[in-house]
Amino acid sequence: MASGNGKMVRGTAEWAVATVDGGIGCPHGCRYCYARAKQADSPEMAEPEAWKTFRADRQAVRRRYPLYPGQVMFPAHHDIVPDNLDACLAILTSLLAAGNRVLVVSKPHRSCIETICRELAPFREQLLFRFTITARNDAILRIWEPHAPAYSERRGSLEFAFRQGFATSVSIEPMLDSGDVVAMVEELLPFVTHSIWIGKMNRIRERVTCGSPEMEREIARIERGQDDARIREIYRQLRELPAIRWKESIKTVVGLDPAAEPGLDM
Ligand code: SF4
Secondary structure, X not given: OOOOOOOOOOHHHHOOOEEOOOEEOOOOOOOOOHHHHOOOOOOOOOOHHHHOOOEEOHHHHHOOOOOOXXXXXXXXXXXXXXXXXXXXXXXXXXXXXXXXXXXXXXXXXXXXXXXXHHXXXXXXXXXXXXXXXXXXXXXXXXXXXXXXXXXXXXXXXXXXXXXXXXXXXXEEOOOOOHHHHHHHHHHHHHHOOOEEEEOOOOOHHHHOOOOOHHHXXXXXXXXXXXXXXXXXXXXXXXXXXXXXXXXHHHHHHHOXXXXXXXXXXX
């Protein structure tokens, strides 16, 4: 099934009708970064070294945002980090003041989440956090997301936002340790009010640079962990949990219909 305009609903469209960014570039250095891979028009930005530096888009930061016809995702092509927190807060405030429902997606830094919760408390009902937590094993996280917060900081940020009364959700996409996904879901579920999305690593061989035998082994481990048999087993174990949502990469394996239209977030 496709959306009304004939396009398959996948990626960020599964979550939001529009995405907003405050700039481009991200210090987290994820090896599978889809946002970096999309920089076909500016190949220099697609280089890992250049991508590490966030470049603010002043117009985006100062803009007065309109009311969108559904949930808006922020950010989509960078992350919220201490260095760009002020710019991110300015954009979030503008989006929320316009009445938007905003999905805040991040590999969360605890200090940033504390500030956002404090500064945006008046908009609590319009904001949904989605923290990307791809594995519990920090050794795996250091390989794939070398400069992003460790598991304990991400889980702590989730618990903090939950205790502050915000709506919370998790994205386990891409699964970096598929054998531990069910246990991780059980650990995070008490702090989730909305949903836990699960998805595969897409287009691995295209996006991930394999520069060493160690990396080749890691890529092969990810591929084994998301083969059809493993995906069906994860689906079997988690399908009854109401909070679980399956990204399009998994729906196609287990035979579920894709989202009918963009931004449903379900
Ligand atoms: S946190 Fe997101 S934008 Fe930043 S490097 Fe990782 S995947 Fe790319």
